[in-house]
Amino acid sequence: MRNDSLTERFYTQMQLIRRTEQTFFDLYARGLMAGTVHTSIGQEACAVGVVNALERTRDVIFSSHRAHGHFLAYCDDVEGLVAELLGRRSGVVGGVGGTQHLHKHNLYTNGVQGGIVPNAVGAAFAEKHKQSGAIVTVFLGDGTLGQGVVYESMNVAALWSLPLLFVLEDNQYAQSTHRRDEHAGSLAQRAQPFGIEGAELEADDVFAVYTAAQQAVTYVRSQNRPFFLTLHTYRLAPHSKGDDTRSAEELQRYWARDPVARLAATLPATQRAAIDAAIEQRIEDAVAKALAEESGGTSDWGIRDGRWEMGAPQPPHRTISPSTKHIIAQSPEPSSSNPSLSTLHSPLSYLESLRHSLHTLLERDPTALVLGEDILDPYGGAFKVTKGLSTRFPDRVRTTPICEATIVGMSVGMALRGLHPIAEIMFGDFVALAADQIVNHAAKYPAMYNGQVAAPLVIRTPMGGGRGYGPTHSQSLERLFFGIPHLKIVAASHLHDAGALLRQTVADPEPVIFVEHKLLYPLGLVRGEVGRLQGWENGEMAMGEWGSAAGDGVLQVAEGVDQFGYPVALARNYGDGARPDVTVITYGGMSRLLAPLLTELAAEEIRVLACLPACISPLDAAPLVWAAVQSGRVLVAEESPTAFGWGAEVAAQVHALVGAQLHAPVMRLGAAPTVIPAAKALEDAVLPSQAMLAEKIFKLLEM
Ligand SMILES: Cc1ncc(C[n+]2csc(CCOP(=O)(O)OP(=O)(O)O)c2C)c(N)n1
The missing domain is CATH 3.40.50.970 (Thiamin diphosphate (ThDP)-binding fold, Pyr/PP domains)
Structure with missing residues (x-):
């Protein structure tokens, strides 16, 4: 020796x-x-x-x-x-x-x-x-x-x-x-x-x-x-x-x-x-x-082929340019020219859509892997999203101990070494246990190693209340992670093609928290004929055509794409040529309140335009600003308390960019700033409801 x-x-x-x-x-x-x-x-x-x-x-x-x-x-x-x-x-x-x-x-x-x-x-x-x-x-x-x-x-x-x-x-x-x-x-x-x-x-x-x-x-x-x-x-x-x-x-x-x-x-x-x-x-x-050498700098970074790299094109910035603002100010009305209508007749529920997507992902990508607590068959996960997966892919569907930090931490290590992990955190509240791994590891490695590694992992988790699970199983804790650089938060509403959105996050080179909502799982996707809008991302007016949601003659839906490539779902309850009275900007599970409300308000001839970006952090301001100026009256709604929340960011961006075109200050709706009670009546009083949304809309109309 x-x-x-x-x-x-x-x-x-x-x-x-x-x-x-x-x-x-x-x-x-x-x-x-x-x-x-x-x-x-x-x-x-x-x-x-x-x-x-x-x-x-x-x-x-x-x-x-x-x-x-x-x-x-x-x-x-x-x-x-x-x-x-x-x-x-x-x-x-x-x-x-x-x-x-x-x-x-x-x-x-x-x-x-x-x-x-x-x-x-x-x-x-x-x-x-x-x-x-x-x-x-x-x-x-x-x-x-x-x-x-x-x-x-x-x-x-x-x-x-x-x-x-x-x-x-x-x-x-x-x-x-x-x-x-x-x-x-x-x-x-x-x-x-x-x-x-x-x-x-x-x-x-x-x-x-x-x-x-x-x-x-x-x-x-x-x-x-x-x-x-x-x-x-x-x-x-x-x-x-x-x-x-x-x-x-x-x-x-x-x-x-x-x-x-x-x-x-x-x-x-x-x-x-x-x-x-x-x-x-x-x-x-x-x-x-x-x-003898000059100091280092990060100005050369960018993303190429999904990897951070020196000299690659810069990732998009989070706000729109002054020229975009100028163009929006000049032409507030959407044009119906250049139509492109895509039809997706989706008989799937939100849950089925996600489940199918996981099957497809594991089928197509041998490096994809699903891990989390209680996800194996026959149980198939607390909300059954992973049902059937472990039977088909026993090697790549791994049940874990109760260890959220390690579930995410392992996923980071797997991603660094070439796998595509999709981690499930059983309840969104428990992402708090994995915060260090999300913030200091997943979101840090690629940038702090100067683009030499990628950490493409997805953390799926159901957020939100409404099921009487009480204070520690009902929160919308994505709010803890808003604004963390190099981390995306993507929320699927039932106006989105939830499964396609999940697949998109798996293809994202950056780590993503994929926010599902417990109350959306059984709902059918409101897709029908989905119109395609385009243009705001280039600083021009959004153009395209609206489609009509399946089984509903009132609700029209369309989709655009934000600067990160993620879909922005749009819904309205009025036809071409009309302008909305109010714009509602929201995301994720709030869609369950919004869709029926739009139908209800149509009967009262209150025209509402709803805008639901999928990528809620970072946030592309262009679609929000476009939607805001259509009516000049904006309500931002979220399920967690408004103070220091997502709505505050939206309001700040909208005011900064097109404040002069608003007829009223942006109004916010969220949960009461307290725990989310278990008792139904108490929970209903704390969380935003369809009635509260309507009330805020009426208030805005009076301003
Ligand atoms: C989570 C965390 N807490 C505290 C610190 C501050 N800190 C840096 S090194 C250190 C001591 C670590 O001790 P040990 O693990 O024995 O390693 P050693 O420094 O002796 O090599 C502490 C407390 C840290 N970096 N990370």
Whole structure:
């Protein structure tokens, strides 16, 4: 095992890590670096011992905020790392990620403690599914064992028998707190109750680490089972730059066990000096090269072929241009020329449409996968959307434990590794448990790695009340995620072709929360003849023809497309040549109130134009503004409380762009700002109803 060539290789890598990180401190002191840095000085034997036991070409690594060592041991790209920390374009992720968010080849790091662990589980699933032979390694610190998601991940990794190596770098401290003040019980035994084998050793000697890691890797690869390797180590430098509260005596004791010095002592002095000199030169050159370069920037990003890429066309902006505003102001009336009427006679219910779509997706895309709680046959999901799926596609329909954060976290890992996961969160209220994975992982990876990865995952979930499920099973919590960059929220109303919309989200390169509504499931899609409107996206008037909804001579429906390519459903209760009295802008489940209301109001000769974008965040203002100026009186309705809500964003955009053309300020309708009660009468009083919609419309007409 221990031989001259390995000794030289390990020392070179460890010394490169040591000197690079010391250089970072130096660059900070000279005012050349900003932000933070977490060094692994003292822990180099962990990175070098473990990474050298892996197959770099195919194995996958996830790491955390303290990842420079893992990165350098993995790819040796000191130039890319130095440039990254100096915020230069030639940095491995263009200066966007910085020290905590590195990516190269199969290595991914993220600075939110614990969040990478379910990502690693998903990646391990993907590699096993693809039969790539690769294993996944996830590095985590002792402090991170306080996170619940780590244990959810251990459970799934063991349950699904995944090729995942957990490496615990127990450096005794989490930031400033010793592990004795954070953890009960034994850290090394943490994985045992899940049936995960493990090993534990002192990590001063890189060869001991290498040997243990080789055994662990062989086990994981050959058995397709997880393994938990505990490495007892010590961080010799501060947590980040200068925040060290440990005693000088304690530090001295561990400096005497320095793993780099220990290995250096086994090398002939001349050989060591030559290695050291070469490393100094490499680092010096890397720093000089990076400093000579201009700072990084994100202005070159765009999306091409579904992937974020430097130099690709910019993604669309969320608001319309002043020229569009001008044109809308000039010609408020839709033209009926250039007709194009598409007919979709859909006998399907909303639920059937979604279910068919899932079948089609799994049929056509071998990388598509559905996961969630209780989704297997014969149960088929809490709302039966997945019924029949697991019977047809047993390998790609996976029931999960109750672990929303890990369901989404795994999906992120699967997406990063080439699968198309469609996760079901049983009730929309529970997306709150997955918020970190949605915001800090799914929506972050592609952009923070400067477009080098994609995370195309869909999180399907039923939102909304009306079924008496009470305060924690009735909310419309998509509101928590409005405005998160690089995350789409798509809501299917029953005026949309719900199934087609779902397929569109699966094809979206960005992560999508797909909002279904519990009360829509049994309803038939209101499709009939769907007119096609076009034009607003080019800054011209919408043109086209309206269709009439099946079985209803009053309601006419049409569809346009927003700047993100998603459909905007339109409904009206009046014919060509007339103008609406009121415009209602809303989304998702509100369509169930709106469709009958439009019919009802037609009898009173109140003309209403309804506009329901499918993509509700980000929001293309053009269709909303177009719809708003048709009547000059706008009601925005949503099922959750209005304060800080979606309606506030719509109102702001409409006022900013065409405020002068409104006859009244935009009015908002939403739920009362309280919990959603279980008792029917109370629930009815809290949630917006058809009567409340009508009342607001009448009020608007009086203004
Ligand atoms: C979720 C989360 N909480 C808090 C932090 C702030 N933080 C950064 S590193 C760290 C300590 C982590 O300790 P450990 O897991 O032992 O890793 P080590 O720093 O020792 O490598 C903390 C609390 C964070 N990044 N993420």
